[in-house]
Amino acid sequence: xxxxxxxxxxxxxxxxxxxxxxxxxxxxxxxxxxxxxxxxxxxxxxxxxxxxxxxxxxxxxxxxxxxxxxxxxxxxxxxxxxxxxxxxxxxxxxxxxxx
Amino acid sequence: xxxxxxxxxxxxxxxxxxxxxxxxxxxxxxxxxxxxxxxxxxxxxxxxxxxxxxxxxxxxxxxxxxxxxxxxxxxxxxxxxxxxxxxxxxxxxxxxxxxxxxxxxxxxxxxxxxxxxxxxxxxxxxxxxxxxxxxxxxxxxxxxxxxxxxxxxxxxxxxxxxxxxxxxxxxxxxxxxxxxxxxxxxxxxxxxxxxxxxxxxxxxxxxxxxxxxxxxxxxxxxxxxxxxxxxxxxxxxxxxxxxxxxxxxxxxxxxxxxxxxxxxxxxxxxxxxxxxxxxxxxxxxxxxxxxxxxxxxxxxxxxxxxxxxxxxxxxxxxxxxxxxxxxxxxxxxxxxxxxxxxxxxxxxxxxxxxxxxxxxxxxxxxxxxxxxxxxxxxxxxxxxxxxxxxxxxxxxxxxxxxxxxxxxxxxxxxxxxxxxxxxxxxxxxxxxxxxxxxxxxxxxxxxxxxxxxxxxxxxxxxxxxxxxxxxxxxxxxxxxxxxxxxxxxxxxx
Numbered sequence: 236x237x238x239x240x241x242x243x244x245x246x247x248x249x250x251x252x253x254x255x256x257x258x259x260x261x262x263x264x265x266x267x268x269x270x271x272x273x274x275x276x277x278x279x280x281x282x283x284x285x286x287x288x289x290x291x292x293x294x295x296x297x298x299x300x301x302x303x304x305x306x307x308x309x310x311x312x313x314x315x316x317x318x319x320x321x322x323x324x325x326x327x328x329x330x331x332x333x334x
Numbered sequence: 335x336x337x338x339x340x341x342x343x344x345x346x347x348x349x350x351x352x353x354x355x356x357x358x359x360x361x362x363x364x365x366x367x368x369x370x371x372x373x374x375x376x377x378x379x380x381x382x383x384x385x386x387x388x389x390x391x392x393x394x395x396x397x398x399x400x401x402x403x404x405x406x407x408x409x410x411x412x413x414x415x416x417x418x419x420x421x422x423x424x425x426x427x428x429x430x431x432x433x434x435x436x437x438x439x440x441x442x443x444x445x446x447x448x449x450x451x452x453x454x455x456x457x458x459x460x461x462x463x464x465x466x467x468x469x470x471x472x473x474x475x476x477x478x479x480x481x482x483x484x485x486x487x488x489x490x491x492x493x494x495x496x497x498x499x500x501x502x503x504x505x506x507x508x509x510x511x512x513x514x515x516x517x518x519x520x521x522x523x524x525x526x527x528x529x530x531x532x533x534x535x536x537x538x539x540x541x542x543x544x545x546x547x548x549x550x551x552x553x554x555x556x557x558x559x560x561x562x563x564x565x566x567x568x569x570x571x572x573x574x575x576x577x578x579x580x581x582x583x584x585x586x587x588x589x590x591x592x593x594x595x596x597x598x599x600x601x602x603x604x605x606x607x608x609x610x611x612x613x614x615x616x617x618x619x620x621x622x623x624x625x626x627x628x629x630x631x632x633x634x635x636x637x638x639x640x641x642x643x644x645x646x647x648x649x650x651x652x653x654x655x656x657x658x659x660x661x662x663x664x665x666x667x668x669x670x671x672x673x674x675x676x677x678x679x680x681x682x683x684x685x686x687x688x689x690x691x692x693x694x695x696x697x698x699x700x701x702x703x704x705x706x707x708x709x710x711x712x713x714x715x716x717x718x719x720x721x722x723x724x725x726x727x728x729x730x731x732x733x734x735x736x737x738x739x740x741x742x743x744x745x746x747x748x749x750x751x752x753x754x755x756x757x758x759x760x761x762x763x764x765x766x767x768x769x770x771x772x773x774x775x776x777x778x779x780x781x782x783x784x785x786x787x788x789x790x791x792x793x794x795x796x797x798x799x800x801x802x803x804x805x806x807x808x809x810x811x812x813x814x815x816x817x818x819x820x821x822x823x824x825x826x827x
Contacts, residue, residue, distance in 0.1 A: 253500075271383065293589055
């Protein structure tokens with residue numbers, strides 16, 4: 236049961252039962268997470284500052300329910316995958332979009 | 335992959351689950367398609383099974399657990415979770431053997447086009463004799479300067495992360511809005527250890543007249559009101575500043591939210607005084623909800639503008655059938671009214687569809703569903719009146735440099751400039767074609783109301799007259815594999 240991670244004002248996991256530890260890569264860097272988490276959760280908890288860019292501006296999730304597409308990332312080669320609707324899988328390759 | 339069902343329900347929230355259960359109980363073969371991993375919709379999102387632990391549902395809806403359990407275990411209901419319906423097509427009458435060629439579109443059923451990114455082999459079309467749109471609602475967008483900065487999130491988003499992922503999105507939070515959900519989210523953030531820097535409510539406190547009007551709506555909804563009162567009490571006890579008559583005028587920060595500017599507003603929510611800065615890592619917006627109506631638009635269903643009910647809502651008859659025969663609607667797309675009414679509408683829609691397809695449906699079951707809709711609508715009507723967003727005032731929070739369309743980064747200045755130079759452009763769609771606002775991945779969901787508001791303001795008409803964006807297939811961006819899957823021949827109905 237991991238503790239809430241203090242991450243200087245950013246997102247933090249609450250003390251709670253979670254799934255088995257897993258690891259994904261985000262832009263090639265390993266990001267630890269837990270089975271059952273969404274890719275969006277894993278990225279927010281890791282402090283990823285931008286999921287996508289619009290005209291150079293950083294964006295992170297706005298709606299967390301699949302409508303805004305601001306959390307769209309490339310997952311295992313599939314672009315514009317909504318990270319808020321995608322569950323992590325060990326070894327998943329995630330790339331943020333640089334537009 | 336292809337299959338045929340009596341009914342395909344889009345959305346597994348209270349409306350979709352109740353409709354599926356009622357229809358399946360009456361003997362129909364039902365498929366429910368939903369983007370989330372589990373049934374329940376946004377309101378009943380819970381932690382994933384991998385987390386273990388017990389399911390926690392909101393206390394205000396004592397029927398939720400049984401509804402979801404019964405629906406999930408019903409042999410007459412198939413579920414496709416994690417899939418997106420990106421279009422619905424009436425089956426061509428001459429393509430369906432035995433169909434009455436004199437009947438209108440939809441008389442031969444529908445092809446429901448689905449995309450399943452996690453399992454592309456399951457993408458494709460599913461044939462249905464009837465379809466029910468129970469696609470719910472999403473947080474109403476409000477364009478303010480700086481609202482594209484990372485750290486600005488919708489109330490539903492923040493609550494979803496807490497409820498289903500046990501994630502607190504930030505440490506120091508300002509919440510701004512007008513919908514009761516805002517107070518519930520503030521309370522949940524507080525319990526999760528966040529520092530609530532301020533809750534800025536646009537409206538004033540309810541007047542005695544409003545409260546008197548609300549009284550007849552209370553019976554049967556005591557738990558909901560009690561829950562809300564408990565939230566306010568806990569926030570005040572924790573020393574949280576709850577400001578009424580206050581609106582956010584700007585989000586500050588370099589690369590992420592670092593502060594929020596708040597200002598006093600009059601009864602019409604227009605800024606009256608100078609703004610002050612509150613330091614924060616996140617701004618949570620909760621001004622209400624817009625129904626998700628894109629599938630109804632794509633199908634050509636009639637819609638009506640009703641601001642208090644959430645904006646564009648799907649026109650329907652007393653049996654919840656839309657203006658396109660065979661296409662039904664339940665829950666928020668018929669007018670945002672909350673989970674209680676959604677469930678009752680789903681039940682009526684499911685029963686009505688079963689009856690239309692020749693299954694015996696007792697009159698008392700229909701009467702019961704109608705009674706529950708009436709009871710729920712007394713409450714939802716009061717909520718709608720008390721918390722109706724002042725859209726014109728909210729629109730004025732956007733300055734010329736504010737991005738109205740987040741996807742295509744189109745500013746208010748660009749749109750106002752186009753409207754100035756083109757005096758005969760009088761619709762939201764005209765602005766979309768000229769300025770690209772509404773052409774990005776969200777397909778206009780987060781800019782349509784502001785674009786229409788700017789058109790209405792420039793032309794001296796109403797938002798309803800400025801119209802809405804058209805919706806086409808795909809109503810949401812889907813991978814190419816989803817189209818490849820459409821090449822399969824669908825089976826005869």
